[in-house]
Amino acid sequence: MPILQWLNKEEAVVKAKHCAYRLLEEIPELSYGDKDNQNLLIQGDNLEALKALIPFYAGKVKCVFIDPPYNTMSAFEHYDDNLEHSKWLTLMYPRLELLRELLHNNGSIWVAIDDNEAHYLKVLMDEIFGRNNFVASVIWEKADSPRNSAKQFSSDHDFIFVYSKNSEWVPRRLPRTEESNSIYTNPDDDPRGPWLPGDPYANKPYSKGLYTIEGPTGRVFSAPPGRFWRISEEKLRELDKDNRIWWGPTGNARPSIKKFLSEVSDLVPRTLWKKQDVGSNRTSKNEMRKLFPGQASFATPKPEALIERVLRIATEEGDYVLDSFLGSGTTIAAAHKMNRRYVGVEIGEHARTLCQPRLEQVINGEQGGISESSGWKQGGGFRFYKLGQAVFDEYGCLNSDIKFPTLAAHIWYLETKTPLNQCDSSAYLGSYKDIAYYLLYNGILGDRRPQGGNVLTSKVLESLPDIEEHNGKQIIVYGESTRLGESRLKQANITFKQIPYDVSAL
Incomplete structure (x- = not known):
């Protein structure tokens, strides 16, 4: 498969690996609402934030939606959208790598972009996600009217590239709309309700599809040259007896098969998203003005209805949604209203001044955007975090201030490449592929003395939780040191691994 080359690509390929692995520190005064929630708003560089999320969320996120800088050679108030082309690719590559790692095996990623970098992004995502996992290029009609000041063409649309984690991903269907139902009528007052006449012919050869049939008025019908009846003569007569064949208002037209509205399924997603269905740039700016009257509008927000459609296709209630280029906070606001769990990351100060107060309004029951269509009232909560100190220093040594839950999640992911799901602090982290993992750290079994639990002794070995269940199995124990020969x-x-020397960065 062809791949994209650019200046400093070698740096981009290793950047995620060499990125500092940092702690996430909650800022309680900026958290809001119900404390028993799993929603995160993080302020900080999104590469470091994504790295920090890996041990806890790898393979858990059902939908990633990002709206990265478009590299339009213009400057916006809240972030710099004037990056040299190669720098833009270097920005995107490691972040897409980490986002792929965070995606659930049945998850999808949606990336909004315009013509400036769209075609390069497509090749880049083919390389990272696999060309077979490309799903669609959605066209979003973003403009309400032409921009007559344009030198050449007035741009009416953006792209949204959709990729799945694996090629077996199936999008959820969309609810039917009044527009999609309006083509169904009931000219013969059929008690089964409105219906649509279906084409009775098929282009492909069908062994039972060559016959002639007589209609109610005596007129004889046969399939046109080169075509075939879609169903057998026996089946057509059976449907006719059930009043499922339409011969026209006078009974003299070619037969059509009735397709009842009550029997059709929801809508397959299409790739052209019109402004009247999912909103436009004007829609989103009006939403922001209502939320923050009198304040300067965020330059490039997305309408809530656009995100609502993405989440209806890609997620169900309770699924994790992630946006690491959060901007004005639309993704997590819509996710909250739709009862999805979410993680939003934004580097700018507007994480505090825009995204945080916007979520507060959502929790308090603001009724703009998709509140009515999603049935949103009020409630829930989120926790606000910033990036804290590095887990490892510049020499690769473990930070001595790291707490047990953080180190446990890190070691578990280091060993299994899966997130740690245990909630309670326990020296027994769990089993994976018939290997049991234990962590002796911060006096998890007692105090910091050798006999207290940080050092593996015969007494500590006997007291390890569930140790008898793993008799004969392979056991890996991390600890300060061991007194066992x-x-x-x-x-x-037992394979013993010493802290900090056997603990490496991600």
């Missing part, structure tokens, strides 16, 4: 460790089938 190699023969004793081998007898117990």
